Amino acid sequence: MPLCQWHYRDSSSANPLFSTEDAIEANRFMKGIEAAAGVSIGGIDLAKFISQQIEDLGAEVCYHKFLPHSKHFHPLKFFTSMTNDMAIQPNGTDTNFGINTIGIIRAPRGDGKEAIVLVTPYNSRRVDSNELLSLALGFSVFSLLSRAAWLSKDIVWLAADSQFGEYAAVSAWLNQYHNPVFLSHSMILDTKIYDGNAEKAEFFTFKRAGTMSAALIVKVGETRRYGDRDSVTMYAEASNGQMPNLDLLNVVHYLAVHRQGFRVNIAAFSSLLSSAWLRVIAEFFHNLGTVLRKINPDWKLDIAVPDYVEGTANLANSIYNQALGVPTGSHGAFRDYQVDAVSLEFSPTFNVRNENAKSLLLLRGGRLIEGVVRSVNNLLEKFHQSFFLYFLTAPSKFISVGVYMIPFALLLAPLPIVAAALADGNKSMEKLPENLIDNGKASVNADVLQNKGGSWKWLQAAKVLLVIQLWAVCVSLLPYYITQIPDFTPMQSAVIWAMLSIIILIALYVMFGSPYPAGVEWKLLKATMITSISIGLGLMSIINFATAQLGALIVIPMCLFSRPLKAGSGMHSLPRAVLLISNITLAVLGFPPAALLIMKGLSKGSWTVDVGDFWVWMEFLWQWSSATYLYLFLVHLPCWLLCIHVLLHPCRQELKLKQE
Amino acid sequence: MLIRATGRRLQMSRNTSLKRLGLTKAVNDSANVSAGDIASLLYLWNPWAIVTCVGSCTSPIENLMVVIMIYGACSRLAPLAAFGYVMATHLSLYPAILIVPVILLLGYGPDAPPTRVFILKEYDKQTSLKVQRFSWMTVLHFIFWLFIWSCYVLLLSSIILKKVGGLNEMFEKTYGFILTVKDLSPNIGVLWYFFAEVFDFFRGFFLIVFNMNIIFMVLPLAIRLKHRPCFLVFVYTAIVAMLKSYPSAGDSALYLGLLGLFASELAEMQFTFFLFFGYIGVSLLSPVMHNLWIWRGTGNANFYFATGLAYTCLQTVLVVESVGSMIKHDRKLRLLVTS
Numbered sequence: 001m002p003l004c005q006w007h008y009r010d011s012s013s014a015n016p017l018f019s020t021e022d023a024i025e026a027n028r029f030m031k032g033i034e035a036a037a038g039v040s041i042g043g044i045d046l047a048k049f050i051s052q053q054i055e056d057l058g059a060e061v062c063y064h065k066f067l068p069h070s071k072h073f074h075p076l077k078f079f080t081s082m083t084n085d086m087a088i089q090p091n092g093t094d095t096n097f098g099i100n101t102i103g104i105i106r107a108p109r110g111d112g113k114e115a116i117v118l119v120t121p122y123n124s125r126r127v128d129s130n131e132l133l134s135l136a137l138g139f140s141v142f143s144l145l146s147r148a149a150w151l152s153k154d155i156v157w158l159a160a161d162s163q164f165g166e167y168a169a170v171s172a173w174l175n176q177y178h179n180p181v182f183l184s185h186s187m188i189l190d191t192k193i194y195d196g197n198a199e200k201a202e203f204f205t206f207k208r209a210g211t212m213s214a215a216l217i218v219k220v221g222e223t224r225r226y227g228d229r230d231s232v233t234m235y236a237e238a239s240n241g242q243m244p245n246l247d248l249l250n251v252v253h254y255l256a257v258h259r260q261g262f263r264v265n266i267a268a269f270s271s272l273l274s275s276a277w278l279r280v281i282a283e284f285f286h287n288l289g290t291v292l293r294k295i296n297p298d299w300k301l302d303i304a305v306p307d308y309v310e311g312t313a314n315l316a317n318s319i320y321n322q323a324l325g326v327p328t329g330s331h332g333a334f335r336d337y338q339v340d341a342v343s344l345e346f347s348p349t350f351n352v353r354n355e356n357a358k359s360l361l362l363l364r365g366g367r368l369i370e371g372v373v374r375s376v377n378n379l380l381e382k383f384h385q386s387f388f389l390y391f392l393t394a395p396s397k398f399i400s401v402g403v404y405m406i407p408f409a410l411l412l413a414p415l416p417i418v419a420a421a422l423a424d425g426n427k428s429m430e431k432l433p434e435n436l437i438d439n440g441k442a443s444v445n446a447d448v449l450q451n452k453g454g455s456w457k458w459l460q461a462a463k464v465l466l467v468i469q470l471w472a473v474c475v476s477l478l479p480y481y482i483t484q485i486p487d488f489t490p491m492q493s494a495v496i497w498a499m500l501s502i503i504i505l506i507a508l509y510v511m512f513g514s515p516y517p518a519g520v521e522w523k524l525l526k527a528t529m530i531t532s533i534s535i536g537l538g539l540m541s542i543i544n545f546a547t548a549q550l551g552a553l554i555v556i557p558m559c560l561f562s563r564p565l566k567a568g569s570g571m572h573s574l575p576r577a578v579l580l581i582s583n584i585t586l587a588v589l590g591f592p593p594a595a596l597l598i599m600k601g602l603s604k605g606s607w608t609v610d611v612g613d614f615w616v617w618m619e620f621l622w623q624w625s626s627a628t629y630l631y632l633f634l635v636h637l638p639c640w641l642l643c644i645h646v647l648l649h650p651c652r653q654e655l656k657l658k659q660e
Numbered sequence: 661m662l663i664r665a666t667g668r669r670l671q672m673s674r675n676t677s678l679k680r681l682g683l684t685k686a687v688n689d690s691a692n693v694s695a696g697d698i699a700s701l702l703y704l705w706n707p708w709a710i711v712t713c714v715g716s717c718t719s720p721i722e723n724l725m726v727v728i729m730i731y732g733a734c735s736r737l738a739p740l741a742a743f744g745y746v747m748a749t750h751l752s753l754y755p756a757i758l759i760v761p762v763i764l765l766l767g768y769g770p771d772a773p774p775t776r777v778f779i780l781k782e783y784d785k786q787t788s789l790k791v792q793r794f795s796w797m798t799v800l801h802f803i804f805w806l807f808i809w810s811c812y813v814l815l816l817s818s819i820i821l822k823k824v825g826g827l828n829e830m831f832e833k834t835y836g837f838i839l840t841v842k843d844l845s846p847n848i849g850v851l852w853y854f855f856a857e858v859f860d861f862f863r864g865f866f867l868i869v870f871n872m873n874i875i876f877m878v879l880p881l882a883i884r885l886k887h888r889p890c891f892l893v894f895v896y897t898a899i900v901a902m903l904k905s906y907p908s909a910g911d912s913a914l915y916l917g918l919l920g921l922f923a924s925e926l927a928e929m930q931f932t933f934f935l936f937f938g939y940i941g942v943s944l945l946s947p948v949m950h951n952l953w954i955w956r957g958t959g960n961a962n963f964y965f966a967t968g969l970a971y972t973c974l975q976t977v978l979v980v981e982s983v984g985s986m987i988k989h990d991r992k993l994r995l996l997v998t999s
Contacts, residue, residue: 242956242958338956338957388958389958419933419937420933420934423933456927456929456932458932458933458936462936527933531933531937532937535937535940535941535944535945538941538945539944539945539948542945542948542949542952543948
């Protein structure tokens with residue numbers, strides 16, 4: 001687990017300007033907003049208070065009204081997720097919308113082309129004191145930056161209304177920022193809901209600040225005891241396994257640990273942290289490492305046991321989050337527009353009702369945010385030097401794409417060779433009996449000119465593959481129709497889904513003919529399966545590497561081991577039994593719900609079997625337009641079904657040849 | 661439909677030539693493979709052809725003109741063939757090289773085994789077989805109609821374009837644009853990447869090299885495959901689809917459809933498995949790489965160009981293997997006749 005070597009460090013963040021006066025100002029803001037929250041009706045008061053404070057600083061204010069996206073399953077959503085995602089625009093009379101408050105500081109020395117974004121989410125329906133604290137923190141940094149002389153990029157502060165979810169608020173604002181929808185005049189007229197103050201009307205015109213160079217989302221979380229220091233948790237994963245540039249994470253980590261004395265965490269699998277067998281493995285590696293070090297002092301492979309355990313837990317979580325393809329926070333919304341963003345969650349050690357603890361948190365948090373903003377401010381270009389593709393094993397340690405691609409490449413490399421060998425082996429086996437059978441020249445002439453399909457025999461196997469892919473497409477689109485029927489529990493939906501898929505499979509077989517009587521050789525079927533899985537995994541590895549990696553671990557052994565259960569009559573009993581058992585085990589493991597059950601068990605530590613859970617998981621994946629859903633149904637499921645076909649192949653042709 | 665009709669004519673000619681060679685048993689066995697039907701189904705259901713239609717491209721119209729030309733030549737209808745040729749060349753420059761196989765088709769008739777085989781048969785059985793003679797009348801008829809159609813098209817174009825700049829402007833903007841490769845937006849070919857890097861001083865030289873690349877292949881292939889002009893059309897279309905300045909999916913739809921016309925001769929082509937799944941893989945991978953480069957920003961042009969190179973490699977293998985297996989088929993016929 002190497003430590004990165006080149007990362008961006010900015011020395012001008014050495015002397016932060018955020019002082020106790022700013023902390024006092026934050027406290028004042030906090031008292032004001034607590035008062036406003038006490039009398040608020042529907043959360044508009046909070047927005048008004050914030051906008052008033054921003055205006056008093058002399059910065060620009062604007063409101064952004066939005067409605068949440070409907071989280072229904074739509075088949076085309078996957079392919080249009082990169083383009084304009086049309087949010088539902090609020091009508092005049094509808095009061096159930098969210099309001100984002102945006103403050104913009106124009107840099108005195110800048111040209112207005114770039115901006116740094118600071119996001120502090122709060123729930124306007126039910127505000128709690130932590131959210132108020134994060135708003136106060138954001139405001140104090142904002143007010144400091146409005147007086148900063150070194151600012152050369154514009155600062156945007158987004159107080160996001162998270163009543164429909166944090167992600168929805170931020171993505172709606174980003175959508176309006178980058179892909180504006182121009183509405184008719186009726187939208188402006190409904191400012192009458194507010195005081196009717198003429199000044200407020202101009203708050204509704206959407207204001208922009210240039211290209212975003214980086215974004216920071218700040219939250220204050222629950223009090224957690226990690227030791228004697230306040231801690232910061234970094235969340236970095238965006239949709240489909242994309243990550244921000246590693247430089248941004250390094251900047252945050254360095255400033256937090258070495259300047260402000262925070263303790264930085266990343267999320268980890270708690271079940272792995274406390275598992276005994278992992279500890280055993282760690283001790284084994286530690287001992288092996290010490291032995292190797294004695295042989296050659298340059299081999300520093302002896303990692304301490306706690307480090308190894310923690311690193312593995314962090315790595316497992318990193319791979320899992322990237323593989324799911326679901327963003328771990330609203331920083332994911334920024335990544336869709338190629339803006340590097342990271343979420344920071346401050347967890348104070350002492351309860352924030354304690355005034356000292358609160359002031360200290362405000363002071364140090366403010367200095368950290370100011371330091372990060374200052375570092376990004378001094379950049380001439382967007383982050384591009386460091387890695388975009390990596391797994392985190394600790395806040396300061398990572399595994400880059402050049403290293404983690406190797407196991408995947410090794411898994412994938414034999415596949416085309418095996419497929420070619422199987423396809424060719426079938427051809428040579430075919431010519432043999434023809435030479436044995438015919439004696440006369442006449443029949444030789446006929447056979448030579450018409451080779452019974454010749455080298456195009458695999459077309460039948462390709463037809464089977466096509467039928468199964470068609471079935472998989474139907475199965476993946478079924479949930480759209482199942483969700484149209486209201487009031488179904490997840491368990492019922494899952495059962496209906498399974499039944500409909502089986503019915504469609506049988507219907508397709510009746511229409512196109514079952515693969516067995518058509519005389520498809522099992523070797524050709526296996527070759528087709530292996531080729532399709534190699535293409536599928538290759539494609540998936542470009543879209544979301546972690547999913548492809550985990551999928552390859554499950555699917556490739558299943559494919560390579562598969563042999564018909566009836567074949568292998570010429571082998572001894574023990575290898576044959578081993579092969580049979582391994583085939584059956586791998587086939588069971590390869591079934592997508594079974595694989596998901598294992599994932600769930602490893603991640604959450606609970607191994608209960610619930611059919612409805614599968615439906616809930618799939619719904620979760622498609623709501624977030626995760627490519628993992630498409631992978632599961634268009635690559636994994638057809639491969640599994642083909643494998644079952646190979647296992648249950650009747651092997652009539654082999655028997656026929658052996659009889660002759 | 662035209663492809664189907666062409667296929668039927670090819671099959672009829674094949675049957676007659678095989679009968680003349682005395683290989684009647686082979687005719688009975690292979691009668692069930694209807695090449696025309698296979699080719700037309702292949703063209704209709706080709707995903708590339710469907711995608712071209714969905715994208716509202718004009719490639720299907722160009723393909724239609726090329727197929728009209730082939731059908732006209734196969735059925736010895738000189739005006740139809742000339743019409744197809746003129747329209748195809750007018751719409752895109754590259755079908756101009758198809759004049760060689762069209763003249764061969766009109767002169768000699770549809771595909772047949774090499775004349776040497778017929779001569780061997782004659783020598784063997786000592787019966788007098790009339791060897792196909794080149795019929796000049798049809799070819800002259802074709803050239804006459806070619807002249808008429810091209811004058812007509814040029815006249816119409818000059819009338820329509822009188823206000824905009826006339827014929828010179830049209831030639832410069834259409835043929836000149838194709839030949840000088842001014843627009844370097846990425847496509848599935850290989851020229852855009854190369855010409856983005858070449859120095860201006862050498863640009864003219866490399867333009868000539870790349871354009872002559874296609875012309876160099878015309879004559880040797882024509883000499884070797886002059887007894888199979890329809891197959892020659894297929895090979896030329898495939899080479900043009902690879903080496904033209906702005907290739908697209910519609911070009912490969914055409915030659916993949918024409919490939920089906922020779923299903924019975926190409927039954928023993930090697931590497932078909934690799935080619936089939938290679939085409940599927942490249943057609944799935946190429947848009948993903950494009951997305952990664954342009955939209956996500958985590959890839960660069962090399963990723964997309966690599967898929968273009970893989971695609972060119974696949975097409976090369978297809979052309980080489982199909983020509984190889986066709987020549988092997990002819991050799992097999994020769995062995996059968998002499999045995």
